Amino acid sequence: MPQVARHLTLRELERRYKKAKDPVEKTRFQAVYHAAKGLSAKEIARITLQTPRWVHATVRRYNLLGPEALQDGRHSNPGARPKLTPEETLRVLQALEGPPPDGGLWTGPKEIARITLQTPRWVHATVRRYNLLGPEALQDGRHSNPGARPKLTPEETLRVLQALEGPPPDGGLWTGPKLQRWVAEHLGKRLSLNPIYRLLHEAGFALRVPRPVHRKAEREAQEAFKKNSAKRWRRPGQRGEG
Known part of the structure; x- marks a missing residue:
């Protein structure tokens, strides 16, 4: 809990809290008053029927802007009516204390x-x-502000997708660095891996990597290959060393 600034004494905070007629202002002064007394944010939230985050925000507001910042600014700028009355808000908070229906x-x-x-x-x-x-504010602002130009033109993107339909030049599987080199060699553009992976994701491709092979299994496969190769290439009439 942040320390309460000494804009007002504890007695002055109590007086402002008890004499405030506006419910919002009264609740805010009540929170600051109890914070100045040393109560925790959770305790104050339970008293004021608010949340600990609201308590912290109210105390910070008071510390930065002073007592006048605790007044309800909607009196000078009412704006839209609250969706719920204080009584309805209280009913919602009480319902949230139990399970849903x-x-x-x-x-x-x-x-x-x-x-x-x-x-x-x-x-x-x-x-x-x-x-x-x-x-x-929920509209996609990119329609009116397209931002940076795409890294690749539609024609270049098509060439990349066509290349991905086959194997990479050195064989194996496509990887980010392999595709990055292909773009540099064939399109003359040096791209970081982020746009490379973004292009693959948007096009529905997933880069695959070879499954790791356990060292023991790899050694066993090598020994089996040696034995099979020795049997396969042994000359007629030649016996194994013994």
């Missing part, structure tokens, strides 16, 4: 990440983006 676990960022094949961090970032900037 159908059992199991409450669906959260992890479940959304599993459904969307993304990460929980991506889910949090997307929701914050929507909350701050609105629905327009």
Whole structure:
């Protein structure tokens, strides 16, 4: 828990907390007051019906900007009405203390990440983006800002895909470095491995590597090959050394 800045004394914080009429301002001063008393973020979150992260953010806000920063700025800029009333929010928090009606676990960022094949961090970032900037922020900005030019032209990409349909020049399997050399030799472009792998992924290719061979199995195969070769190439009438 960060140390509370001494903008106000403990008694002044208590007075502002108890006399505040606005519920948002009252809750914020209440959190800072208890933080100044030495309570932990979890304890304050339980008292204020908020989260530990909210407690930390409120104390940082107070430390940086002073007591005026704890006022509810929506009075001067109300914006949209809250989706839930304080009473409804309290009911939601109480419901979250128990299991969902159908059992199991409450669906959260992890479940959304599993459904969307993304990460929980991506889910949090997307929701914050929507909350701050609105629905327009969810559009793909690359349509209006294409960014850097592609590393390969469509014609060069087609040549790469055609080359991947056959074996590499030195045989074996295609690897990132092999394809990197092929592009440099045939297309005259020096690419890092990232665009090489990205191209393969987008085209549906997967680079394969030979399966590792255990040293013992490799030695046994070599000995078997020697014995079979000796039998195969032994001249008629020639006996093995004994």
